[in-house]
Amino acid sequence: LDPPYRRLLELAAAHPRDADAGADPRRWLNLPLPEGWHYASQSGGLPGQDWRTDFLPVGPRLPEWTDLISVQGLPRRPATGQARLYLEGLQASRQTRCGAAPEPIEALTADDATGRARLRTLLICPQVPGTDYAELALVQALEGPDILYVVQRAWRLPAADADSLRRDSADVLKTGAYFLSLVRLCPPATRMRDCPAPFPADLRP
Numbered sequence: 306l307d308p309p310y311r312r313l314l315e316l317a318a319a320h321p322r323d324a325d326a327g328a329d330p331r332r333w334l335n336l337p338l339p340e341g342w343h344y345a346s347q348s349g350g351l352p353g354q355d356w357r358t359d360f361l362p363v364g365p366r367l368p369e370w371t372d373l374i375s376v377q378g379l380p381r382r383p384a385t386g387q388a389r390l391y392l393e394g395l396q397a398s399r400q401t402r403c404g405a406a407p408e409p410i411e412a413l414t415a416d417d418a419t420g421r422a423r424l425r426t427l428l429i430c431p432q433v434p435g436t437d438y439a440e441l442a443l444v445q446a447l448e449g450p451d452i453l454y455v456v457q458r459a460w461r462l463p464a465a466d467a468d469s470l471r472r473d474s475a476d477v478l479k480t481g482a483y484f485l486s487l488v489r490l491c492p493p494a495t496r497m498r499d500c501p502a503p504f505p506a507d508l509r510p
Contacts, residue, residue, distance in 0.1 A: 332449045332490040336376065336456070336504035339484070355379045370461065374484075376504065377455040387453050388422040388446035395428060395444060403430035405467050413445075421448035425485060427478070429471070432464035439464045441474055443481045449490055456488050 341363050350356035359367060360374040381387065389410060396407035408427040428442040442459035458481040462474065471478075491500035 332452075332492060333500045333503040334376070334447070334449075334454055334456075335487060335489050335491060335500035335502055337484070337487045337502035338374065342374065350378075353380055373457070373459040375457045375459070377457075379453040379455065381448065381451050381453055386422075388424045388448050391453065391455065392424055392426050392444060392446055396426065399428045399430055402434065403432070405429045405431060421490075423447050423489070425482075429467050431467050431470060433461075437464055438462060439470055441470060441478070443478065443485055445485045445488060447488070447490055454490070456485065458484055 338360055339362075342360050343363060345359045345361040345367055347359075348357050355377065357375060357377045360376075361367065361370055362372055365371060379387075379391070392410050393407075396410075399405060400407055405428075408429065410424055410426045413423045413425055423445070425443065425445045428440070428444060430440040432438070433440055438461045440459060440461055442457050445456045447454045447456070460474070460477060460481075462470065465473070487502075489500070491503075
């Protein structure tokens, strides 16, 4: 099994479902991949370590991607605010690498019963160093009971200034924002109703 699958199966075994669904700490990530997208790669995933799974449209391979969806899992920390701190770190890294000013971090309505943070931001790199293309990424961070999920919808486009990228990519960003609006954490009691596209797909209550 891929490491994220194995980790969630371990959670399922450690916390068997009981009559009180609110006591069950498991969460399923609703990840409704666009039609024609498929699993591309997996990295990390040893106990207590970060992991990442990438998805691509049919055809391109990872080195040449122009459209990408990635899901990262990071162990949760006891302190609050992990999602915001992580997104701020991504912004700082992108600013150092590309010289683009950070975009706002948007606090979204928490639709998980736990009420944990669900945040989103836009990362812009007008020109990736050493290339002739730009990168845009809408990034959403969701704080689960034991995992911080970070879901990215990313694109590579011809290099341009940040304002032009925002303007010319308005429709693309709108589509990406809609996809991320469907990405949420669901408890087992409502998984089939609210999470029709659970990740990982083979985990069953």
